[in-house]
Amino acid sequence: MIRQHPQVRIGVYVCHCGTNIAGTVDVMELTAFAATLPNVALAREYRYMCSDPGQELLKRDIREHHLERIVVAACSPNLHEKTFRKAAEDAGLNPFLVQMANIREHVAWVTADRELALAKAKAQVAAAVRRVVGHEPLERKFVSITPRVMVVGGGIAGIQAALTLGDSGKEVILVEREPTIGGHMAMFDKTFPTLDCAACILTPKMTAVKDHPKIRLLSLSEVAEVSGSVGNYHVKVRRKARYISEERCVGCMKCIEECVFRSPKFPNAFDQGLGLRKPVYMPFPQAVPPVPVIDAETCLWLKSGKCKQTCVTACGERNAIDFQQQDWYEEFDVGAIIVATGFRAFDPTPMRFYGYGQFPQVYSALEVERLLNAAGPTQGKVVLRDGSVPKRVGIVHCIGSRDHNYHPYCSRVCCMYSLKLAHLIKEKTGAEVTNFYIDIRAPGKAFEEFFERVQQEGVRFIRGKVGDVRPGPPDENGQPQGLVVQVDDTLRGRVTKVPVDMLVLAVALEPAEGADAVRRMFNMSCSTEGFFLEKHPKLAPVNTVNDGVFLAGACQGPKDIPDTVAQADAAAAQALALIDCARIPLEPNTAWVEAELCSGCKTCIPLCPYSAISRDPEKGVAVIDESLCKGCGTCVAACPSGAAQQHLFTDAQIYDEIEGILSYV
């Protein structure tokens, strides 16, 4: 049964989208069909409806033909619903009287058969025409914005975004889960292709964060809960116990010197386990905040309650050591959030044929970064685990990248960091360095020139991914000497054996540990490999599907430092543009409760993610606070008596749409 509707004048616009739609769907036929539908006063087709002339056409028709409803059959409403609503509004029509029929993503791009495509497009248009009749004019509400931004992750991306926002006078909360900010960049010795000292360019920024009046740095902290929405997020942060008061500590390091462990004994994670630390330690000398941390796993007092507490004595009157400290929570209201949680270096252990973890001469690239770093475990000397200096070093590219067994994507930075490592190793040791590569990818500014420079320095390049690594031939004591890599030198067409003393694996960049929990917490989406997904790959590269949540750095995909910094500034600019508006319009797709139908069962109340529903104690029915409702529709779907309804998605509108589809297929 098709319900009767009042007479309205509908204009239907079929967009060709160049050949995107017209290449598959017969737009002429579709337009002719649309003209025959009830209530349609006018049907037109146009090459690009989103273009200025396209919008003008729509506006002119509204005025001249007194159109009361508009249907645009074009792309996804995600792309241009705003455009056409705005055009209608400009012409004096309430913008919510516009409905889109998605005949591009839902039809043209996914339907190969032209006849089927046309039939499907007709059904979509018929559904939109039927639905739009029942639309009502709606008013937008506005919500004010908290002019404060939270930046999650204190690597170079988070640092840059925080500084840019702070410098513009906005309050920033910077949350870092490690004891210090700096991220991976702080581990590097030099950066490609300019060979700037990483610490020299990073530590001033770290200090700037520490001293910035607008930035509040929360180290050893993780976001525990996020509620609210764009403009008004409420974030609960877990502050992990450092056991040393940041307020009272002056960074004199006496506690470390006087620890009952006279010498460092435990692997320092910051040095990739190559260096040792005490239970009380600084990850590296320039750490920010410049406050030591006590590791509860290894501290004798925290572990067993048995220790002379020489650290406490050493600290003396400052009394900064606080063994009573426990994890605690702090809560913040922010208008926008920038997620900059970085990446994790691929663990090459599963690729057993490279012998990582089996042969002591095999290193991951990040370990070698620490060896090269003057503040690292060997004070910048490139030496093997037995203390000897390698004479022959191999660097294997694409470990875990471009590999369907691990990550099919290219990690983008490994070619360049491998060239950098080759240069630095050669410079420091004079070793013969061989890079085993598949393709050298050096498309950045001054990258190719750097490649050429490293070639000129005498680094060897063999085009072939290493196939196997075996112990070298035995010496006079029968002990194997170094390693032998077996590789197809693809340019010579020979499988050869290359002896090396040290083998460096250029490991992939993969999503950071816990990335999926972060994704869920901030309601983002991610790509198949687990990197956070931008709203649009070209036109909204730092936005996410969750308004007010932005992305920066390698959490969005592998990238180098220049790209990371640029993206961080872009995210900061987007966050600024949002919080500087003071207020933002809300979609009027909120829910309401028909009091006569509500039985007062309270099903909807605990389901609402925004706590927008309460119960009217006098009438015994549910009431929705429209200023809190985000239009998610959960209560509408859950209501057993159909009392909860939602603007733009009323039962009647949805039935109209279904009837529209069914009537014309």
Added chain:
Amino acid sequence: MIQASKKAVDEGRTLTLLEEVLASPEGESVLTCMQCGVCSGSCPYGEVMKYPPRQIIQEAIAGADADLISSPSVWMCVGCYTCAKRCPRGIDLTDVVWPALRDQALQRGIQPPTELRVAFQNLYLYGNLLGISPRKRLDWAKDLDVTVRDLSRQPEPVEVLWLVGCYPSYYPRNQIVTRAMARLLTAMGVRWGVLGKDEKSLGDCDRLFGEEGLFELLVENNHKLFRQHQFDRLLLTDPHGFRALQKFYPRYGIEVPAQHYTMYLAEKIDQLKPLLVRAIEATVTYHDNCCVGRRCDCYEPPRELLRIIPGLKLVEMPRNREIALCCGGGGGGMWLDGHITEHGGKRLSDERVLEAAGTGANILAVSCPFELSRFEDSIKVTGLEGKLVVRDIIELLAESMGLEERKKA
């Protein structure tokens, strides 16, 4: 691309190597080859091949495969799956590219190395690789102290239909293992039967040789047998046969539950454990066969079986599980030693027994019929006699169960 292959068939011309590869299931992945060379670099014979795996793909794509097809490289793959396992683009070199290459060679009249040719002929004439009469299939069971249900004489429903395999049926050293298996299954109370004179090779090796036609004949024969008999599952002594049933038979619509014996017995470990009454005081290292191991990612069942033997100490070779070195016997390798050494290759089994001895083990445990003789030969050649012995897992289990071979009168 697959259409192109069909078109070639319709046009009545032979396929090019590329067309043949593309016509195989998953063959299209060769188009994504990025020529990184991991395959050639990881191939145990890559160094001595004129055309190691990477170049085979490149030549195939270039359509210039004449020299390749007549080169000795064609007959140097031993089917170890290392290249396929490590390929970053997931190209199934072992099961797709090599069989197509060998098939092309045969179609274009290239003669395989003599030993291999003889093996083919044997298979065609006798249904087994050794060229022995099918009537002697059950010779291993003569004077055996347990009942052998010969379903070719008297069909009856069984729990386990045991496909004994060619070597285990005929080759004297393997027959010892086969008899041990018969006792073991009986001691476990399994109702098992064999196909006797009707059993023929499952044809796995032939497929890897490129003898697709011969393979299909055998598939047809075996399919008929599977339908004739009533059984819950197939049990295989030979990992190659298991792989064929698991991977290739389903392409002909034949899906039969099948297990290699290590998988089958590991499943029944609780039942097996109390039967292991005698200690074997020995240090044992296990050699992963390629088909159950690398090909099927099944590494633990054989180890579980060894670990439950009282007194036995299991040690690992540096190259174990997915990086184990092949014995060199697969993909026709059993009949290619001469060819491979002639072209500069070393016997992989020689290298492997040295690696095994390096662990301090005095027993090298295996679970593939080819490995017994290959490793025993290599032990003689490398001077390890008296230091290292090769035993099938079945023998070790049977010994621990007290089911020794009875002395013949």
